[in-house]
Amino acid sequence: MAFLELRYFSDALRKHTSANVILPEVGEPPYPVLYLLHGLSDDHTAWARNTSIERYVEDLPLIVVMPDGGRGFYVDAKEGFAYGTAIGTELPDRIERTFPAKRERTGRAIAGLSMGGYGALRLALTHPDRFCAAASLSGAVAWGSSPRADLNPRQGAEWTRIHGANPTGTDSDLWHLSTACPDDTLPALHLDCGVDDFLIEANGAFHAHLSEKNVPHEYEEFPGEHDWAYWDTHISQAITFVMAAMAAD
Numbered sequence: 001m002a003f004l005e006l007r008y009f010s011d012a013l014r015k016h017t018s019a020n021v022i023l024p025e026v027g028e029p030p031y032p033v034l035y036l037l038h039g040l041s042d043d044h045t046a047w048a049r050n051t052s053i054e055r056y057v058e059d060l061p062l063i064v065v066m067p068d069g070g071r072g073f074y075v076d077a078k079e080g081f082a083y084g085t086a087i088g089t090e091l092p093d094r095i096e097r098t099f100p101a102k103r104e105r106t107g108r109a110i111a112g113l114s115m116g117g118y119g120a121l122r123l124a125l126t127h128p129d130r131f132c133a134a135a136s137l138s139g140a141v142a143w144g145s146s147p148r149a150d151l152n153p154r155q156g157a158e159w160t161r162i163h164g165a166n167p168t169g170t171d172s173d174l175w176h177l178s179t180a181c182p183d184d185t186l187p188a189l190h191l192d193c194g195v196d197d198f199l200i201e202a203n204g205a206f207h208a209h210l211s212e213k214n215v216p217h218e219y220e221e222f223p224g225e226h227d228w229a230y231w232d233t234h235i236s237q238a239i240t241f242v243m244a245a246m247a248a249d
Helices: 046-050 053-057 083-098 115-126 153-163 174-180 200-212 228-248
Strands: 002-010 015-023 033-037 063-067 108-113 133-137 188-194 218-222
Touching: 002 083, 015 053, 015 083, 033 083, 033 115, 046 053, 046 063, 046 228, 053 063, 053 228, 063 083, 083 115, 108 115, 108 228, 115 133, 115 174, 115 188, 133 228, 174 200, 188 200, 188 228, 200 218, 218 228
Parallel strands: 033 063, 033 108, 108 133, 133 188, 188 218
Antiparallel strands: 002 015, 015 063
């Protein structure tokens, strides 16, 4: 297994950026790819520094790509960087030009934690022709579904710059995206959250929404908080889910 840092110029971001990549040494190429997204306060090194992700995938024929998503929520900001395009479209194209990766929907899945959990769901639902599965761990699933009057002025300005003053019904809104995606292209969806996580209420509400709208998905709650102990414990389950979805798609 090889671990490397990919440094490249992003046309979407108009700047140099990075992604960590794990390459398998089992199975035969081309390999499926899991794009693994970080949270709001992290960068592309977070998964490797805080979990045993290398050990969890060492026996799998799977490429893992961990990009730098800044603080961009993996959307094309109303004012700012186009992280939605950079991670959802540009990066897979680059990975498939550079590494022995599958080039079809069945070979692409996406997962993440917190902001990255939101981003994984959003990118899969806005690009259902590109990703066949998405997994969210402790996802910030409600952050693009309504105005955020609860934020302090600095946070509110950042949030509005990215999502707009009222993102309800837009491509930032997971509630909207989950019902707008055609049934025949809907990615396989998995969500989980710790019962002591401050995002548990939002995750439960999104699960209820998906169930009410008959959107197929998996949802689980486990002991745990919004921390790396939880994500290190449960990332293996997310990997198992996306691997099964890619094999079945």
